[in-house]
Amino acid sequence: MRSDESTYDRHRLAQWLAGEARADGVSRRDLLRLAAAAGVVTTLATLPGPAAAATPAAAPGPGIVKPLPPELFTIRGTNAETNWAGLRGTGFHTPVDRFFVRNHTSTPVLDRDTWTLKLWGSGLRGAPDATRPVEFDYHDLRRMPSVTINAFVECAGNGRSYFTSQQGDTVAGTAWTLGAIGTARWRGVPLSHVLHRAGLSRNAVDVQPRGLDDDYVSGGVNLGRVRRPLPVAKAVDDVILAFEMNGEPLPYDHGYPVRVIVPSWVGISNIKWVGDIEVADQALYSPWNTDFYKLFGSAYPAGGSAPLTRQTLKSAFETAPGATFAAGTRHRLTGRSWSGNGGIRRVEVSTDDGVTWQRARLHDRPRAAAWSRWSADWHPDTPGPTALLARATDTTGRTQPVRTTPNTQGYLFDAVVRHPVSVTAGSRSRP
Incomplete structure (x- = not known):
């Protein structure tokens, strides 16, 4: 799989640099506005530089449902970082009450009996659009063959504060120490199974899950609901649509009723509260794989690195x-x-x-x-x-x-x- 991912990275980077990836409801004016808000000047007319830090404006509260006792968590804006001392003696799996929370907005409280998963796009046979998708409800998923995996979920910015405190580098974003990670036993349906049930085409290229949390606003620009494409090779390999965490139904803060788990990849790929999945026969654009979650700086190309995939050490x-x-x-x-x-x-x-x-x-x-x-x-x-x-x-x-x-x-x-x-x-x- 790693060779497939490397090929995907190189191909997509070339497409983004050439302006060939399809934008998803975000105008060029807004992209330039994001770049300007970040104080970034790019020499590439077809690709904006990095946007403003992906941290929301001050809010009255974290928007998190579960209790956040200070001995277990450090609250960081809309997020809650696990205090490592609280994990001592807890075993291999992170207890749900100590699992970190990364929210772009706030945790939605959804009803599994009214929830549906919609699949649509040019990468499905018959090319259903967003107005007439292929749909599965919660009980449909629970009747499908399931798998159980052990996997960590980790924010790409985990450890960010050490760039400054240890290396003296100036960086933007939530000042995580090392507590933006947790390992759980996830149970769910392989995404490959659902894609094939929906009519996956041989021409499919990208698979883009989208969450049901509120629209995310950054730099005065409404970027819509959180979404990020996966290459179809990864989507049909080891990705699951999880409905259980450590043997219990997903808690609200961790994606109830169903979330995406993408083993080994950066946390943003693991979309919570998934509501629809676009399957496309061309490269998909999202702010979360171009403006955010790429590497920018003097050591990287003017348009940034390829989108982040695997986590680090x-x-x-x-x-x-x-x-x-x-x-x-x-x-x-x-x-x-x-x-x-x-x-x-x-x-x-x-x-x-x-x-x-x-x-x-x-x-x-x-x-x-x-x-x-x-x-x-x-x-x-x-x-x-x-x-x-x-x-x-x-x-x-x-x-x-x-x-x-x-x-x-x-x-x-x-x-x-x-x-x-x-x-x-x-x-x-x-x-």
């Missing part, structure tokens, strides 16, 4: 920043590492700010699209401040770097993160 400690550890006592450090390109093969931990490293014990076998838990023993002797570091190597052989290449919207931070802690002379610890 990261590691996190299940310890609060600034935690204290008693000297002269053995402590068990725990954490998790993950990669969008394969399983985790090795994790190394440093307790002296990167001077020395030790091999951590892995507690999960390497598996694609999911994290691995790990642990390491630490017996500090000298009181004072220090930093914990963890670096992972995945099954492709890639290891987390000391520094990563910056981009203006702060996506895909993958460098080793410095986790500040203190060692005290006392006998009490607060991990």
